[in-house]
Amino acid sequence: MTLVELHVDLSRAADALEKIVFLLEKLAFPPPAAEVEVHQATLDDLHIVTPEDQERIAQEQLAFAERYRVVPGSEAFARELAAWEEEQRSLNGQDWQAPDWAAVFAAVRGPV
Numbered sequence: 001m002t003l004v005e006l007h008v009d010l011s012r013a014a015d016a017l018e019k020i021v022f023l024l025e026k027l028a029f030p031p032p033a034a035e036v037e038v039h040q041a042t043l044d045d046l047h048i049v050t051p052e053d054q055e056r057i058a059q060e061q062l063a064f065a066e067r068y069r070v071v072p073g074s075e076a077f078a079r080e081l082a083a084w085e086e087e088q089r090s091l092n093g094q095d096w097q098a099p100d101w102a103a104v105f106a107a108v109r110g111p112v
Contacts, residue, residue: 064084
């Protein structure tokens with residue numbers, strides 16, 4: 001005659017304890033830092049923003065603002081710009097980067 005028959009499944013408790021041990025190990029021993037590539041800067045990395053560049057940027061922002069009927073530098077301008085970039089990525093793929101228009105126009109014009 002059996003007074004008490006007990007069946008216990010400790011697999012869930014064991015899994016939970018293993019996860020706790022894993023997290024505690026992560027806290028006690030943080031993972032090694034990711035490798036950072038360091039390279040010497042060259043003159044090609046140097047760019048000085050000239051007043052002409054600032055004027056060109058302001059004109060481009062003004063043209064974009066007029067096209068989308070927003071004020072340059074406002075939150076609405078930032079939202080429209082982000083929406084435009086997302087639209088370009090959806091049309092041209094996620095790897096899309098804004099073109100360097102100066103280089104494009106220089107290539108079309110040819111050598112001066």
